[in-house]
Amino acid sequence: MDLAANVRQFKDFLLLYNHISERCFNLCVNRFNDRELSSEENTCLDHCVGKHIHANHMIMSVYAELQPVYMQRRMDEMNKQLEAQQAAQEAAVVQAEQQQQQQQ
Template sequence: KDFLLVFNKMSETCFTRCVNTFQTRELTEDEDKCVEMCSTKNIRVNHKIMSVYMEVQPLIVQKRVEEMEKLNPPPAVAETIPEVAEINTVAQSVIMAETEPQHVSQETSSLEPQVV
């Protein structure tokens, strides 16, 4: 998809820059040379941009990972931060309370139908 967008943009740019007569279906010699130079230039620029991007991309990803780790520390590190440890303790107690089986009281059992 990205390749097609780049190709379409390059085609449009070179066409508007180089093609200026519509008297024939074929390109004139000057138009042909202009389109050739324009497309070659755009392809070279695109290759250069991609090579720089491939060098820089791992650094950008690493920086984002480090930022996310600062915002969301791993559990072992989180326990050493008092505020996070307190929140984790409260959260665990809530989870434990929700997962404990509920005891049925005697009053509830008397509401069951009686067989006569």
């Protein structure tokens, strides 16, 4: 992998981490009277983060399964477009040759 891909992947990880942290904090932390989390807040945070991580793993596994299929479809579409462009160019060349022969 190149450096740009690594940086992009790390940035995506940090965005996901920050999103989960903010969401779970806003959902679970209600009191700011103590420096430590209460047992209820701690349990809530554990469940919240666990749920998001589990959901993220499921999404990534489905993505990993479907990505090759989508890539193959896209490659097939690009090949069809390329073939159509080549056929159009060949037809234009044949038409130009016919016009030259008619003019002579």
